[in-house]
Amino acid sequence: xxxxxxxxxxxxxxxxxxxxxxxxxxxxxxxxxxxxxxxxxxxxxxxxxxxxxxxxxxxxxxxxxxxxxxxxxxxxxxxxxxxxxxxxxxxxxxxxxxxxxxxxxxxxxxxxxxxxxxxxxxxxxxxxxxxxxxxxxxxxxxxxxxxxxxxxxxxxxxxxxxxxxxxxxxxxxxxxxxxxxxxxxxxxxxxxxxxxxxxxxxxxxxxxxxxxxxxxxxxxxxxxxxxxxxxxxxxxxxxxxxxxxxxxxxxxxxxxxxxxxxxxxxxxxxxxxxxxxxxxxxxxxxxxxxxxxxxxxxxxxxxxxxxxxxxxxxxxxxxxxxxxxxxxxxxxxxxxxxxxxxxxxxxxxxxxxxxxxxxxxxxxxxxxxxxxxxxxxxxxxxxxxxxxxxxxxxxxxxxxxxxxxxxxxxxxxxxxxxxxxxxxxxxxxxxxxxxxxxxxxxxxxxxxxxxxxxxxxxxxxxxxxxxxxxxxxxxxxxxxxxxxxxxxxxxxxxxxxxxxx
Amino acid sequence: xxxxxxxxxxxxxxxxxxxxxxxxxxxxxxxxxxxxxxxxxxxxxxxxxxxxxxxxxxxxxxxxxxxxxxxxxxxxxxxxxxxxxxxxxxxxxxxxxxxxxxxxxxxxxxxxxxxx
Numbered sequence: 001x002x003x004x005x006x007x008x009x010x011x012x013x014x015x016x017x018x019x020x021x022x023x024x025x026x027x028x029x030x031x032x033x034x035x036x037x038x039x040x041x042x043x044x045x046x047x048x049x050x051x052x053x054x055x056x057x058x059x060x061x062x063x064x065x066x067x068x069x070x071x072x073x074x075x076x077x078x079x080x081x082x083x084x085x086x087x088x089x090x091x092x093x094x095x096x097x098x099x100x101x102x103x104x105x106x107x108x109x110x111x112x113x114x115x116x117x118x119x120x121x122x123x124x125x126x127x128x129x130x131x132x133x134x135x136x137x138x139x140x141x142x143x144x145x146x147x148x149x150x151x152x153x154x155x156x157x158x159x160x161x162x163x164x165x166x167x168x169x170x171x172x173x174x175x176x177x178x179x180x181x182x183x184x185x186x187x188x189x190x191x192x193x194x195x196x197x198x199x200x201x202x203x204x205x206x207x208x209x210x211x212x213x214x215x216x217x218x219x220x221x222x223x224x225x226x227x228x229x230x231x232x233x234x235x236x237x238x239x240x241x242x243x244x245x246x247x248x249x250x251x252x253x254x255x256x257x258x259x260x261x262x263x264x265x266x267x268x269x270x271x272x273x274x275x276x277x278x279x280x281x282x283x284x285x286x287x288x289x290x291x292x293x294x295x296x297x298x299x300x301x302x303x304x305x306x307x308x309x310x311x312x313x314x315x316x317x318x319x320x321x322x323x324x325x326x327x328x329x330x331x332x333x334x335x336x337x338x339x340x341x342x343x344x345x346x347x348x349x350x351x352x353x354x355x356x357x358x359x360x361x362x363x364x365x366x367x368x369x370x371x372x373x374x375x376x377x378x379x380x381x382x383x384x385x386x387x388x389x390x391x392x393x394x395x396x397x398x399x400x401x402x403x404x405x406x407x408x409x410x411x412x413x414x415x416x417x418x419x420x421x422x423x424x425x426x427x428x429x430x431x432x433x434x435x436x437x438x439x440x441x442x443x444x445x446x447x448x449x450x451x452x453x454x455x456x457x458x459x460x461x462x463x464x465x466x467x468x469x470x471x472x473x474x475x476x477x478x479x480x481x482x483x484x485x486x487x488x489x490x491x492x493x494x495x496x497x498x499x500x501x
Numbered sequence: 502x503x504x505x506x507x508x509x510x511x512x513x514x515x516x517x518x519x520x521x522x523x524x525x526x527x528x529x530x531x532x533x534x535x536x537x538x539x540x541x542x543x544x545x546x547x548x549x550x551x552x553x554x555x556x557x558x559x560x561x562x563x564x565x566x567x568x569x570x571x572x573x574x575x576x577x578x579x580x581x582x583x584x585x586x587x588x589x590x591x592x593x594x595x596x597x598x599x600x601x602x603x604x605x606x607x608x609x610x611x612x613x614x615x616x617x
Contacts, residue, residue, distance in 0.1 A: 141577055148584045152591055159595050166602040170611050173530055173595045180537055180588050181524065187544055187581065194574070195551050 005047050006067040006080040009090065010133045013040055017125035021118045029118040030105045033125055037098040040132070044094040048087045055084055060496045066138070075204045081138030085275075085344070085493040089135045089267050092348050096259050096355050096472070097128045103468035104252045107362045111164055111250050120160055120250075127153040127256065131264050138202045140190050140276075143268060144183065147232065150264070151179045154257060158249040164365070171244035178241040182231030189225030192217050206276045219285055225272060226288065233265035235292075235329055236299030239322045243306075246318035251362025254314055258321040259355035263347045266325065270332050270343070274497040279335050292333035297427040299326030304434030308441070313361045313371040316438055317354065320397055323431055324350045330424055331412050337494050339415025345483075345490035346408035349476060353396040353405060356472035360390045363461045363469065376442065378451030382458040385466050387446050389473045394439035396476050399432045403480040407487065509550040516543035528608040530599065534592045541585045548574040548581070 016036035023032045047065070055063030065087075067080040082090070101124070108117050130150025134143055155176045161168030194200060196217045197208040212218050227238075234242040242262070246254045273282045283289040303323030310316040324346070331343025363386050364371040364379065380387045396403040409428055416425040451458075460466070479486045504511075520543060523536025552574035558566035596606055603611050 141580075145580055145584060148588070152584075152587055155591050155595070159598060162598060162602065167615055169595060169599045169602055170608075170615065173592065173599065176588070176592050176595065177524060177533055177537060181521075181540070184541055184544055188547070191544070191548050191551065191574075 002046075002050070004067070005043055005050070006065060006082055006136055007069065009040060009043050009047065009094075009136060010080075010129060012036060012043070013125045013129040013132065017122050017129060020122040020125060023118065025114065025118065027105065029121040030101075030108070033104075033121040034098070034101045036125060037094070037101045037128065040128070041094040041098040044087070044090045044132075047082060048091050051082055051084055051087045055492065060084060060492060061499050063496075075199055075201050078142055079138040079201055079203075080136050081202065082136060084489075084496045086135050086267070086271075088344070088489050088493050089264070089347070090132060092351050093128070093131050093135060093260050093264070096351050097131075097256060099468050099471050100252050100255050100259075100355060100359065103359055103362070103465055106462060106465055107251055107359075107366055110366050112160060113163060116160070116163075120157065123153045123157050123160075124252075124256075126150075127157060127261075131260055134264050135267060139200050140193070140202060140205065141200045144187050144190060147186070147265070147268075148183055150261065151183065151232075154253070154261060155179065157253040158245050158257075160253070161248045161250050164250070165248055167244065168248035171241075171248045175241045175245040178231055178238070182228045182238070185224050185228030185231070187228075189221045189223075189228060192221035192224065196221075202271070202276055206278070209276065210278055210281065213281060213285070218281070222277065222282060222286065222288070226269065226292075229265050229269045229272070230295070233262045233269065233325055233329075234322060235325055236295050236302055236322065239299065239303070239325075242322055243315055243318040246321060247312060247315035251314070251358055251365060254318070255355040255358035255362070258318065258358060259351040262321065262325055263328070263351060266328050266332075266347065269329075270340075270497065273332065273335075274340075283335060289333050289335060292329055293421070293424060296326040296329035296333060297424060299323060299329070300427055300431040301434070304431050304438065307438040308434065310438075311373045313364065313373075313376065313442065314358065316442070317357050317361065320435070320438065321350075321354060323435075324354065324397075327408070327412060327428065327431070330428070331415060334415045334419050334421065334424070335498075336415055336419050337491075337498055338411055338418055340494040340497060341487065341490050342408050342411025342415050344493050345411060345486055348486055348490065349396070349404035349408045349479060352472050352476035352479070353393045353403075356389060356469050356476065357393040357397075359465070359469045359472065360386055360393065363465050366465060367458055367461055373441070373445050375452070376445050377449040378446070379458070380447040382451070383460050386461055386469065389466075389469045390446065391443060392473050392477055394443065396473075396480070398435040398439055401480075402477070404476040404483075404486075406480055407483045411487075509546065513543050513547040513550065516546065528610075530592075530596050530606045530608060533608075534589065534596070537592070538585065538589060541581070541588075545578045545581060545585075548578045 020029045020032055023029045051063050065082040069078040127150050130146045133146035155172050159172035199205050231238040246258050300323045303319050307316045307319035328343050328346050331339045361371040368375045396405040399405040399409040412428050413425045520536045520539030524533050552571040554570045557568045557570035560569045560572035600606055603614050
């Protein structure tokens, strides 16, 4: 099985998605989906250990596990290629999705009619399949197909929020239109690259494209690719679809969308910049680096400012995600080791905090019916464990010391200072300040306002909901206090990426 | 004339822009989805044009042919057509739901209903 590990990581959830609807109508589909995601999680851990062992023997650059689909030789067939960077991303995807799936049962049973839940779990596994596939594949056209598999299932999953609020439907169709345009731009970019290099394999493409430094087709391809991926990862000013889609989807879907789905597009952008095109081609032929940094700074400031204005918890978290994508983009646009490490470590830290916070919003919807300022008044007394998780997660978004957010922001600020761009260090700190405002508004409502009188009887949520939240939030706290493991993994990935220049 | 030597690429650009315009300008979601389909089809045309080799035979091993057209873009586009059809299916089913929930498929009317 060891040899086939890379392909099994994609095939197991794919087959799981097909089988889930046949698992009966009770707990069956949920149990099956949970087992599948945990099995995938175990496989990604095994794969990471395999790659990590290779890196100790062969050095960081040599640590590559390559799997050829159907034994077709590399430049022609599809290659699955796992290195220190994407095995880390795979680990994040599998970890978050397996914990959220455990949480899903009660939340889904509450939000979705019982004759539809098995379809939700099927789409859910398909969504995870797409995300894992994008992260593992070494073929650029395959990236497009798998990105669309995950996006198409996420459109349908967002639309399932209609049972709670019909606005989910218009959010979903707008997400679909913009998402498809983004993916099509990405496809044009791939077509342009293919027309000058004649290859789709990432490694092969990397060699051939670097001989074409001043080729106008390659420059055009870069523009199409970056705009397409910018739409997919909701980078400012293409973030228009995100707040509604993440705000009105069912809570578990919002958690996975915000925590993982936009990061996977960011992963592809990092992959194109550092592994395929190279920093020289992607940053020095066009002012890409400056444009990305400006977009990222605006994303941080505008996203945080708009988050302050929201009265719905989920929409506030969604706008905060716009800002967090800004931090990630800023980190890799700096293109130095510290900034890139900060970016990669923030992919992990934000995934833990944001999925935890969206699940807290799900608990509030489960208990109170709606997660907005009005309904959250005074919940701190009736739901102490859940709200404590909210505080820890909120502190993480701010970047307070002892939380994971502090570690990533530390790296980002240091990275900005190292490349002499003080202004972006200021932007990161300003973003934290704005985060204090939007998190504090919620904290004040939860702890210092009198509860709505009719809501006195609210009690703590069942442990099946609280425990997964605390696993995620606790992990973010752990990576804030002892960051040696996460910084080692992210640092290795950053060195790997910069070494392939 | 040089301009007309690459007429298929011009058609690709014009079709793509017509599709893109429809997506942006029309408030009706069904028309938006038609525009989206046109946009994607234009890209398929571009890929298929890439595969054409001057004087090339169909890519089947034959004793009479020495130059073959490139079959890879066609294979890619077969996959992309599947993606496009699935997108259309998902979009139309969401539109059916929109019609049930709001009684209209016009983006501006839906927005009005949401603000009310």
